[in-house]
Amino acid sequence: MGSRRKFIRQLGAATISAPLAGWAAANSNKIETRQILYTKEFSSSPDIRVAIIGFGIMGSRNAQTLLQVPGVQLVAVCDLYKGRLERAKEVYGAGLYTTQDYRDILQRKDVDAVVICTSDQWHDVISIDAMKSKKAVYCEKPVVHKLEQGMAVIQTQQQTGAILQVGSQRVSSIAYAEAKRLYKAGEIGQLNCIEASFDRHTALGAWQYTMPLDASEETIDWKKYLKANAHTPFDARRFFWWRNYREYGTGVAGDLFVHLLSGIHFLTDSKGPSRIFATGDLGYWKDGRNVPDVMTAVMEYKSCTEHPSFQVLLKVNLASGAEKVESGKVRFYGTEGMIDFGWNDFTLYRNKFSTFPNIGGWDALDTYPLAMQQSIKSAYLKKYPESANPPPDLTAIRYEAPDGYDDRLDHFKHFFDAVRDKKPVVEDAHFGFRAAAPCLACNESFFSGKLIRWNPVAMKMM
Numbered sequence: 001m002g003s004r005r006k007f008i009r010q011l012g013a014a015t016i017s018a019p020l021a022g023w024a025a026a027n028s029n030k031i032e033t034r035q036i037l038y039t040k041e042f043s044s045s046p047d048i049r050v051a052i053i054g055f056g057i058m059g060s061r062n063a064q065t066l067l068q069v070p071g072v073q074l075v076a077v078c079d080l081y082k083g084r085l086e087r088a089k090e091v092y093g094a095g096l097y098t099t100q101d102y103r104d105i106l107q108r109k110d111v112d113a114v115v116i117c118t119s120d121q122w123h124d125v126i127s128i129d130a131m132k133s134k135k136a137v138y139c140e141k142p143v144v145h146k147l148e149q150g151m152a153v154i155q156t157q158q159q160t161g162a163i164l165q166v167g168s169q170r171v172s173s174i175a176y177a178e179a180k181r182l183y184k185a186g187e188i189g190q191l192n193c194i195e196a197s198f199d200r201h202t203a204l205g206a207w208q209y210t211m212p213l214d215a216s217e218e219t220i221d222w223k224k225y226l227k228a229n230a231h232t233p234f235d236a237r238r239f240f241w242w243r244n245y246r247e248y249g250t251g252v253a254g255d256l257f258v259h260l261l262s263g264i265h266f267l268t269d270s271k272g273p274s275r276i277f278a279t280g281d282l283g284y285w286k287d288g289r290n291v292p293d294v295m296t297a298v299m300e301y302k303s304c305t306e307h308p309s310f311q312v313l314l315k316v317n318l319a320s321g322a323e324k325v326e327s328g329k330v331r332f333y334g335t336e337g338m339i340d341f342g343w344n345d346f347t348l349y350r351n352k353f354s355t356f357p358n359i360g361g362w363d364a365l366d367t368y369p370l371a372m373q374q375s376i377k378s379a380y381l382k383k384y385p386e387s388a389n390p391p392p393d394l395t396a397i398r399y400e401a402p403d404g405y406d407d408r409l410d411h412f413k414h415f416f417d418a419v420r421d422k423k424p425v426v427e428d429a430h431f432g433f434r435a436a437a438p439c440l441a442c443n444e445s446f447f448s449g450k451l452i453r454w455n456p457v458a459m460k461m462m
Contacts, residue, residue, distance in 0.1 A: 030393065030395050030396060031347060031395070031396045031397070031398050032395050032396070032397045032398065033397075033398045033400060034397060034398070034399050034400070035399075035400055035401075035402060036174050036175060036178050036399050036400065036401050036402070038174050038401065038402050038405060042069055042070050042071075042413060043071075043416070043417055043420055043421065045071060045420075046071070046420065047071045047072070047073055048071060048072050048073070048112050048113055048416055048419055048420065049073050049075045049110050049111055049112045049113075050066060050072055050073065050074055050075065050111070050112065050113050050114070050115060051074075051075060051076035051077065051078065051097075051105045051108070051111045051113075051114050051115070052074065052076075052077050052078070052114070052115045052117060053078045053079075053102045053105060053114055053115070053116050053117065053118060053126060054078070054079060054116060054117035054118035054119075054122075055077050055078070055079040055084040055085070055087075055088055055117070056079070056084065056117065056240075057209065058117040058140055059077075059079070059115070059117035060084075060087075060088075062115055062117060062167075062408075062412075063077075063088075063091075063092070063115075065406065065408050065409050065412055066115065066412045066416075068409055069409070069412055069413055069416050071416075072416060074092055074096065075096070075097060075108075075110055075111060076096065076097040076098070076099070076105050076108060076110075076111055077092075077096060077097070077098050077099075078098070078099050078100065078101070078102045078104070078105050079098075079100065080100050080220055080221040080222075080224055080225050080239075081212070081215075081219060081220050081239070082100070082219045082220075083212050083214065083219060085098035085099075085100070100221045100224065101221075101224065102118075102126055102129075103129070106129055106130055106133040106135060107133070111135060112135065112136060112419065113135060113136035113137070113138065113163075113415075113416075113419055114126075114130050114135050114136070114137055114138070115138045115139075115140075115167075116130070116137065116138065116139040116140060117140050119225075119242040119243075119248040119249060120142060120144075120145045120242075120248065120249045120250045120254060121145045121227045121228075121242075121247070121248045121249070122145075122227060123139055123140070123142070123143050123144055123145060124143070124144045124145065124149040124150075124152060124153050125227070126139075127139045127143065127153055127156075127164065128152060128153060128156045130162075131156050131157060131160045131162035131164060132156065132160060132162075134160070134162065135162070136162065136163040136164075136415075136418075136419045137162060137163065137164040137165070138164075138165050138167055138412070138415050139164065139165075139166055139167060139432075140166075140167040141166055141167055141168040141254075141258045141259070141262070141432065141435070141436060142250055142254040142255075142258045142432075142435075142436035142439060142440065143166050143429070143432045143433060143436055144433065144436060144440070145249075145250060145254075146440065147437055147440050147441065147444065147461065150433040150436070150437060150459060151459065151460075153429050153433065154429045154430060154433060154459075157428070157429045163415075163418050163419055163422075163425060164425065164428060164429050165411075165414070165415045165418065165425035165426065165427050165428065166427045166428070166429070166431065166432025166435075166436075167411065167427075168258060168259060168262035168411075168427060168432065168435065169407040169408045169410070169411040170259060170262050170263035170266065170407065171262055171263070171266045171411070171426050171427045171431070172407055172410040172411040172413075172414055172426055172427075173263075173344055173401075173407040173410070174344070174401055174405065174407070174410070175341070175342075175343075175344045175345055175346055175399065175400075175401055175407075176263050176266055176267055176341075178346075178399055179267060179332075179339050179341070179346050179348075179399070180266065180267045182339070182348060183267055183268075183332065183339065186336075187336075187337060187339075187348060187350065188332060188333075188334030188335075188336055188337035188338060188339060188348070188350070189334040189335035189336030189337060189352070190308050190334055190335045190336075191268070191307065191308060191310050191332060191333070191334045192308070192309075192310050192311070192333060192334065192335065193310055193311050193312075193313070193333040194264055194310060194311070194312045194313070194330070194331065194332050194333065195313045195329075195330070195331045195333070196260040196264065196312065196313070196314050196315075196328070196329065196330040196331070197260075197314070197315040197316065197317075197328065197329050198252075198256040198257070198259065198260060198315075198316050198328040198329075199315070199316065199317045199318075199320035199322065200316075200317070200318050200320060201318075201319065201320045201321060201322070205318060206284075206285050206293060206318040206319070207241055207243040207244055207289075208241065208285075208287065209240055209241060211236055211237075211240045211241075212240075215236035215239070215240065216234070216236075217234050220234075220236075220239055222234050222239070225239060225248075227248075228247065229247065232247075237287075237288060241287075241289075243255055243291075244285075244287070244288070244289030244290070244291060245289060245290055245291065246290055246291055246443075249291070250439070250440060250443060251291030251292065251295070251443060252280075252291065252292065252293070252295050252316040252318065253278070253295060253297070253316075253439040253440065253442040253443050253446075254436065254439055254440060254443070256316050256328075257295075257297070257314050257316065257438075257439040257442060258435055258436050258439045259328065260314060260328065260330060261312075261314075261435045261436075261438060261439060262427070262431075262432075262435040263330060263341070264312065264330070265431065265434060265435050267332070268301075268306065268307045268310075269306040269307065270301055270304075270306055270307055270456075271304075271306070271434055271456040271457055272301075272434045272435075272437065272438050272454065272456030272459075273299035273300055273301050273302075273312065273438050273454060273456065274300055274301070274302050274453065274454055274455070274456060275299070275300040275451060275452070275453055275454070276297065276298075276299050276300075276438055276441045276442060276445055276451070276452040276454055277297065277298055277445050277451045277452070278295055278296065278297035278298075278441075278442035278443070278445040278446045279295070279296055279297075279445075279446060280292035280293075280294050280295035280296065280446050281293070281294050282294075283319065284318070284319035285318060285319070291443075292446065293317070293318040293319060294316070294317045294318065294319070295314075295315070295316050295442065295446065296313070296314065296315045297312075297313075297314040297315075297442045297445070298311065298312070298313055298314075299311070299312040299314070299438060314442075328341075328343070329341070335353065336350060336351065336352040336353065337349050337350040337351050337352070338351070343407075344400075344401035344405055344407055345398065345399060345400040345401060346398075346399055347396055347397065347398045347399070348396060348397045348398075348399070349396045350394040350396070351394070352394070354387075354390060354391075355384075355386065356384035356386060356387045357384075359376075359377070359380050359387075360377075365377075411426070411427075414426045430459075433459060434456060434459060437454065437459060438454060441454055441461070444461075
């Protein structure tokens with residue numbers, strides 16, 4: 001208990017850097033804009049035949065994106081709801097192979113790669129089965145449903161030598177690549193705190209998706225959907241709104257925190273935090289869900305070869321009256337500046353410490369006798385003559401990706417390059433699990449009320 005209290009007290013030290021945001025706003029009229037250099041290059045031979053397993057929102061959008069890569073063909077779709085299979089044929093032709101059993105996909109010799117977009121509960125099993133079937137695998141984050149499933153996915157990839165890339169596209173973003181270059185060059189000094197949030201303010205943003213008119217056990221293979229608790233009665237919400245339930249999804253932590261940590265780990269080369277504490281509430285969306293609609297977490301990253309020690313503060317609010325924008329906010333605070341991210345853009349603010357201490361203003365100086373104040377000022381100017389002419393404010397620089405840039409397309413491009421040329425993927429099982437595990441630990445902390453100790457190198461709870 002004492003350790004937990006001590007850890008939470010340290011949160012106060014991390015929030016001291018918040019005034020930087022006000023400083024940044026005050027200097028927003030001095031922002032220079034630069035476009036990030038980008039050349040879209042695709043390898044197009046030989047052809048790659050792809051199947052999508054799970055043709056809901058993410059699966060159908062992924063189909064649209066991956067087919068922009070030359071030489072990629074969609075040959076099969078699997079979904080447990082018949083209406084989505086019908087829709088897949090409407091869009092991609094009556095000749096498209098469709099099935100309600102993913103194992104049918106894995107048996108086909110005309111499938112080179114699978115894209116897994118199912119509910120989180122099935123990520124590990126289907127990924128493992130696909131790798132054992134010698135298919136290249138692109139699996140949406142968080143790649144596992146529970147912490148204890150991660151090592152089996154990693155070990156299967158190592159044993160089979162199969163290609164597996166996790167789908168968290170910030171790892172492929174040219175904005176994050178450019179920000180990483182600037183961070184590594186020391187543009188913000190020593191990193192000490194990161195604030196990241198992914199708030200939403202719409203019903204769709206809170207996962208209340210439109211449901212079909214014919215949802216029933218006749219159109220949905222409910223038994224195949226249930227990985228555990230096989231006797232659960234049919235419930236259309238639990239199928240189409242699976243993110244709202246612990247049994248099938250991972251809540252705001254597994255769905256949204258993972259995006260934030262993927263970018264953070266990519267930029268810092270971190271393996272992850274050592275201590276994690278999360279709290280939250282189910283305050284607004286009283287629709288039967290059993291996961292919180294507001295969650296905050298603090299994570300402690302220890303000093304290591306890759307980076308100094310720093311704190312990470314995470315937040316998701318699905319009833320955020322402040323805004324409807326869903327791109328998320330990420331701020332890297334350092335001793336000499338800040339990187340403020342949008343989605344595929346960021347602004348670099350530089351605010352270096354002066355070479356001399358401050359005097360006057362919000363200071364104790366004017367509480368002393370006048371003669372003493374004058375003596376102190378005189379001695380100060382003699383010791384620090386350069387303080388009479390402080391350096392001008394450094395111009396902030398906004399870096400933007402070109403219009404129309406899509407980091408998900410780049411993420412798929414990297415995946416298919418790995419399939420064709422046997423190159424390393426940009427987000428392998430180790431990286432994907434190391435980004436997902438602390439987020440799943442947030443759920444563990446929230447539901448247990450405990451501080452979670454995590455070994456980021458061994459990838460296990462302590």
